Structure formats: C-alpha cells, structure tokens
Amino acid sequence: MSDAEIPRAAVRLARRRFLTVTGAATALAFATNLPDRARAAGSGGTLAGDPFTLGVASGDPLPDAVVIWTRLAPLPYEPLGGMPYTAATVEWQVATDERFRHVVRSGKAAARPEFSYSVHVDVRGLQPGRTYWYRFRAAGHLSPAGRTRTAPAPGAKVDRLTFAVASCQSWPDGYYTAHRHLAAENADAVLFVGDYIYEYGISASGGLRNTAQPVPDQFRTEADTLDRYRLQYALYKSDPDLRAAHQNTPWICTWDDHEVQDNYAGLVSRTNAPIEDFTVRRASAYRAYWEHMPLRTPAPQGPDYLLYRRLTFGRLAEVNVLDTRQYRADQADGDLWKPDNPERNNPARPFAGAQQRRWLLDGMRRSRATWNLLANQVVMSRMDLDASGTATYNMDAWDGYTAEQRSVLDGLAALRARNPVVVTGDVHASYAMDIKRDFADPDSQTIGVELVGTSISSGGNGVEVSANGRNFLDHNPHLKLVDERRGYVLVELTPRELRAHYRAVPYIDRPGAPVATVRSFTVEAGDPGLHRA
Template sequence: MALPLPLDRRSFLVTTGLVAGSAAALPAATGPARAAARRGPGTLPGDPFTLGVASGDPDHQGFVLWTRLALAPLAEDGLGGMPSTAFQVRWEVASDERFRHVERRGTAHARPESAHSVHVELKGLRPGREYWYRFRVGAHVSPVGRALTAPRPDSFGPALAMAFVSCSQYEHGLFTAYRRLAEENPDLILHLGDYQYEYRKGVYNIPGGNVRDHEGPETVTLAGYRQRHAQYKSDADLQAAHLAAPWLVVFDDHEVENNWADDVPEANSDTPDPAEFRKRRAAAFQAYYENMPLRRASIPSGPDMQLYRRVRWGRLANFHMLDTRQYRDDQGCGDGYKDCPAATDPARSITGEAQEKWLIDGFRRSAARWDVLGQQVFFAQRDNNAGPLKVTSQDSWDGYVASRDRITSGWVDAKVRNPVVLTGDVHAHWAGDIKANFDDPSSATIGAELVCSSITSGGDGADSDPAAHPFLKINPHLRFYNNQRGYVISRIGKDEMRSDFKTLPNVRTPGAAASTKATFVVEDRVPGVRQTYLRPYAAPKASAEAGRDLGRETVENETVRP
C-alpha cells in the first residue's frame, strides 16, 4: 500500500454523534456487550459492521462518511449489543478500490450515547473524482463503499447519473429494487422519504399477507427507533445501495409517524398529547441522524432538526432538498381526498415561511443549468373528481395551494432555467407537467414533476395501462402512471434530463429483474416532460391478484377510488 498523503487537521471534520445529555440511560451490558467487556476495552467478539457503511451530502471538496457499530442489530435496547464504552474507529479514503493510493486516513470515536454511530466530514479532496472508503475497528474491516465529489463550482463536469427512491416498507417485500439500483452504478442517490416505517407487526398489512415482520413495538422511544433503523440497515440489498454511491436523504412522515404535521400527530396516534409527540419527534430525529450520512449541521436539537439544505453539483445542477413535514400547517380537512376550502387559504404553508424564503432566494441566486427540488409529497394538482368539485389529497401540496403558487411564482420570477420537482410518497410512478394554472389546460407549462414508485410499500402492485387511469383523464397535465415497485434513474446533461422509470414484476420473492417501463425527457429550456419510450401494457391473466390495483391508487393505508 502506498504511503498516505500527509493529513492536514483542517482538511476534515469528524463528528461522533449527539450530546450525551439527549441519550437514553445505558443498560448493563448483556450478551455480546458483556463478552466484549470481558475482553477488555477496544476489543469486540464479532463483526461490528453489521449495519454497513454509507456516504452522503457530497460537495466539490468531500462528503460525509458514516457507519454505526452493532454486534446484535435487533437488540431491544436499540444499542446493537454493544458495550457501554467508546471504540476507536479508523477510516481510510483512497483513489482506487484496492486502496493502493490512500488519500486520507484518520480516526473517530464511536460512543454509546450516539448508538456507536460515526460521521466523518471530509474536505480537501479533489473535485469531480471517484473515491473508495472503509472503516476498521481492531481486526475488523468494513465493506468498501464508493463515493464521488461534485465537479468544481465553475464546471459542468460530465453528465450525472442520479437516481431517486422512496417508501421502503420492510414488511411489504424484499429490497430487491435497492440491489438493482446499485447495479446501475449511479453517481448520486436521493432518498425522498419513508426510509423506514414506524408500525408494529401486523398493523400495516398487504393483500396476501406481509412478506416479513417488524421487530419490536410501534416506534415511539429512542430505543425503538434505533432498533427499527438497525433492522432496515441490516438488509443486504439496502447496504448494497449505500455502498454504490453517496446519498442525499430527507425524511417524510413514517420516519416519525404517519401523516404528522409539525407538532400535530396523526388522528389515532400512540402519542396524542402534543408534548409527548414532541418527545417522540426528538427520539425519531436523533435516531435518524445517527443512522444517516448527514453533516453536523443536521444534528438535532431536541424535537428540531435542520434538514432542508442545498447541494450543488458544479454548474450542472442545484439540488434543493426540502422538508415538508416539520414546518407545515396541519392538514386542513384531514389527511385524505377532500373538497376542502382550507386548501386555498393563502396563510397556509407546507414549508413554513423561513424555508419558503430560503428556497425562493436560492432560485434568484441560481446559475445552475438544472434546479431540482428533492421533496416528499405530490406537487402537481391531482383532482380525482370528474365533476365540478375539486377533490384532492390534503396531505400533498394540493392541501396547500397558495404555498405551491408562491414556490412556482418564485422560480418563474427568478427565470429559473430548468425547474424539475422530484417526488416520492405515493407508491407509484408518475410523470407530468407543472402548469401556471392547473384548472386551465391551455395555461403555460412552467416545470416538470417526476415521481418515483416505492421500493416495496404496497406490495407487488401490478402493471397498468397509463391511458386507462382515471386520474390522467381528469388531469391532462399528468402524463404517465404505473403501479409496480421500482425506482427512477436520471441522466442529467447540459442539453437534457433523461429519466428511466424502472419497475420490478414482484417484491415477494428474491431475484426479480428490473426493466424500463417508460422514459421521459426534459429538454433544456423546454419546460415539461416528453415521453420517448413506453413498454406496451400486457393485460394480466385473470385472477384475484391480477388487476386488483388497476384503476385505483393505493396510498398508505387507504385506497383512493377515482
């Protein structure tokens, strides 16, 4: 191995978790933890890298490296079977996969008060480069992950292979889509929310029965959220996706609780009191930070967490990562599809005033070819009533019409060159145009929205004929729908953004292949989407399972029938 470059203490920043005062009391060592304690400080009886490794939030100088040590990931106390002592973790970053040319190395401490998680913020690396990283604890070596730095701020760099995903309900299927995504060798992965789900076993079920079960009760405590994250992170397919590329993550609702809004829990919450819900939110945020490759700017302060942020990919793209949960007004008429007068109240916001101002200011300052909003819930209007009433989902931007209008007016006034909204949440693929006035099909097209299906949530789903979906007939600005599981991979160049909507035939059994259902292109300075490929719809064989999702959309625990 080549000698490492001299390590400049100013070239990187290591964070090893949250302040000890916010952590749960540590129990006496049991099982693997007790065995480790007998061996002495700094020794472990087994592989501590059972939760894998990850990178995230890249810029032109570096990125965040993450790991969390766990000997027994599903331990009920959420501490992964680790002893209540700190461990020194060595890390290395190399310019080659075999680590012949180590560019940086250093140490961090994995401490029990942060569930033995480690965050390393690297600076001083070369822009527009591919790197590999790994961790060591004693004789144990982690898997090797791949990360990239963004191009120089004044450079476009090569085309960017960017993927986006959402909604991975562990019980509803196998994470094969994550594995197929890793095989695409993307440069950047956006996770747009519902990385994990809060339900206890047997609560959120799919037809035919769940494929596998959650461990533990509904997540309310810090121990519960830590255990649930560990169960998800233990999945080999999810680990493969983290190894493949750096991630940009934002949460939606299930990282805390279904359909929460600011300090307001859902109607049938396990924590109905607002004060108790804030404690729950604090526990969820701490566990989320401990388990994600986020910068120290996102370290929570009790029930508050700075998650919205801007990541620049040279001159090619700005990624505006939004938080549509923490600052929103409560849903005006409940969470479902309603004819709701409150939806048009100009005082209501889904982003909060400060985030809205930050976003519009970012539009004004942008010199990027593409301005991409990475966010959680459906942005364009989706009216499910063909009559005079407007019946829309109050949990989406349709429940906050004035807030949406201010954002779109902001990018129009700023003359944003190519605004594109990326969305998760609804467990189906969609593509559509963003209109100046959704009620007037002849109004100007001012942007594009691409929506990814779920990784597993909702179960297998079924192939569907986009032309037959009622939503597309009622809303002509919506151009595509498919109800299979999968992900979207986009290739962003100077002249176009080309997006392949990938689908899997099933998630109940292992080994499913991914294929392209449709391809949509957004051309430079041409707002809206243009379909360039659509795999023909093949009607399924008649059965109770086949066609059960055709003509309706399954959203979380409710079925919406147009």
C-alpha cells in the same frame, strides 16, 4: 453543513424553539432511553462479533468533501447494538483505488453510545468530480469497502450527471430488489426523498417477506421511543440490497412522515397525542434518523433539525433538498382526500414555511446551474382524484396547502429559465407531470416538470395502473404517466436535455426480479415540458 448552504437564522430559530418550548421533555427522553452506565460497562468491552452488520454509506457530496458513515452493531437487535457502554475508536481510510493502495485521507473517529455508536466522518481535502473508496476498522474487524464520488468543482463545465430518485421502502411489504438494480446503475448520487423506515410494528413472519426465521418479538410494537426507532433502522439495514445501494453510491437524503409517524404535521401527531408527548417522540425519531443517515454533524437539537440544504454540481445542476414535514400546519379538514374546503385555502397555514420558501426561491434565483432540482417529499403539482365527479385533493400534499403551493409555483414560473425539476416520492406510484402555470387550463404555460418515483417496496407487488390511477389520468391532463409497480427513476442530465427513465420490477414478494424501463421522457433545457423518448 455550511458548504451545503444552510441558513444560519434557521439554526438559531431551531435552537431557541428547543430551549424555550420543549427542552425539558426532550432532555428527559434522552436521559431515560439510555442504559445504566455501570451495568452496560460490565459487559467487559469485547465485541460479540463483526460490528459492521449495518454496512457503510456515504452522502452529501461536496467538491472537496463527502460524509462517510457506519454504525457499530455486532448484535443489531439488542439495545445499543450489543456494544459495551463505552466509546469505541474507529479507524477510517479513503483511497483512490478499491484495493486501497493509494490512501489519500485517513484518521480515527469516536463511536459514542449516546449516538448509538454511529460514525459520521466529514472527509475533507478531496478532489472534485472524482470516485473514491472508503472503509472502516474497529476492534480488529474490517468493514466492506464503499464507493463514493465528490461533486464537480464550482463553476466547472460538466457534460453529464445521473441521479437516481427513490423513496418509500416498507420492509415487511417486500424485498428491496429495486435497490439491487439501483446499486448497479453507478449513479452520481441517490436522491432519497422520504419514508426510509415505516414506524409500524412487524409481524413474526415479516409480512410479505415471509421470513424463514421469525422477526424478533421486540418488533411487534410501533416505533415511538429512541431505542425502538434504532431497532427499526437496524432491521431495515439488515437487507443486503439496501446495503449494496448505500455501499456503491453517495446518498442525498430527506425524510417524510414515516420516519416519525404517518401523516404527522409539525408537532401534531396523527392521533392528536399531547404535544409534550409527541415532542419527545419526534426528538427521538429525529435523533435515530441522523444516527443512521450519512449526514454531517451536528446532530439534531432535540425535536428540531435543519435538514433542508442545497448542493451544487458544477454548472450543470443544483439540488435543493426540501423538508415539508417539520414546519407544516395540521392537515385541512381532518386529512386524507377531500373536496375543496376553506381550511385548505387558508393563507395562514404554513407547509414548507416562509423561511424555507424564501431560501428556496432566492437560492434558485442566484443559481447559475442549467438544471435546478427540488428533492421534495409529497406531490407539488395539482392532482384531482375526482372519482365521484367532485374535485378531490390530497390534504397531506401541497394541494392541501394551496396558498403556499401557489406562492412556490409562482416563484418557479418566474424562474422558468432555471429549468426547475421537482422530484418526489410518497405515493407509491410513478407519475410524470408538466407543472402548469394554471392547472385548470391545459393550454397554459408549462413552467417545469415533476418526476414522481414509485416506491422501492411500499404497497407490495403493485399493478401497472389501478382504478385510481386511471382516474388520475382522466382528470389531470398535465399527467403523462401512471405506473404503480415498484422501482425508481433514473435522471440523466446534460447541458442540452434531461432524460428520465422510469425503472420497475414485476414483483417483490420474492427475490430476483428483473428490472425494465417502463417509460422514458426528455425535457429540453430552456423549454420545460415532457416529451416521450
């Protein structure tokens, strides 16, 4: 992952923490969550059916490389996907045409049981700024063909880029219709900014999906072990619209909380479980996340994984992928929405952490790209709910960690000429915001913009604007849009301007909803601030 500019000091720190603090507990987790070798090998080595039930994906495009991914799972709701407990050989091809008449790269990869038969091939030697197709073959079965695209060459003049911003896809909350429309946008990349799965148990009916076939019994309990997280990913990836979105566009992914547990913070669980127990759970969740995402090797080192990274798209854009969950202190004042309080303003409480903060601001300072995007989990701008007449803030967002929030915003103010654009998820609503130097003064300088995308499905059908949404509009003059239906944001970049199209579907409790643009905004390069398009 060095090409994506990941700091080596952080790798050493993560490894040292794993070995000295929690290595024994994590090793035990992985020793006890795999099936017995002899018993698994006794299945004979033949596959029970098509191993490509979870589809294909690509991600983290570089100018000369892209990661292609699949996972062998002929029986996805069984342990290890129904595979015999032995390594399997997977062939792969990358071509310049969708019929694979012109194969430019090919090879073999090992799908190993310890990584749930996932395959992560870092395909090198590709041409910059070019569309490719890829596929896999295993045990006589051929996967669907995926479409991907490399990043433009370093320093290349780029006339246009399109990114889709998506997040929050609770499977039982409804259908992934938005993903079907997102797949048809033919974006250069999808920025998925968290909550790929939700850890909660799932009813037999599948919640709002009201499935014709009962959801298997093993999904009733909350995901908290390696096997159970793997099952959750398998169920989510069973959705054909999600598979289509992966199959058609490379993804740049980061996590938020539900990939482990709702509102966890560092090694503090929501339920204040013993740290040894939660460390094992986090290690299992991180392992399962890596197994199911198109990410480069190496895999997570126990409970630690260096996820923040930077990808460059010629002279037009850089994407800074943040991780605001792994390094943070526990939320202030017991979490949730609370009035101002001393703990919220305690400068000793980390959020992204000093090392990541330096990496972000130093990298943006060196950037020569016209647009600098921050793929970010939770709302960075100030958001005052104020429903009771007292300023009220979300303790789980940047507002709950004001010292680090102020440090990053001051840094962005100094880098205003770099055109910072924060893209965010988490809140199941579309927000469009000017980032102000002083949020208490609506006339203060605008230093950038924050584009908050709504959920793909979390929260059900949604509404146009709820009572809380109206409160936000009333008490946050920098906020230009609230819409609480499901969808995504399409961000179009040129050297002159950014165009943000907020796309939404009217319902997700049944398939087939159309998509429409709720609102569009423009931002001029060199002049931060949102304008109605």
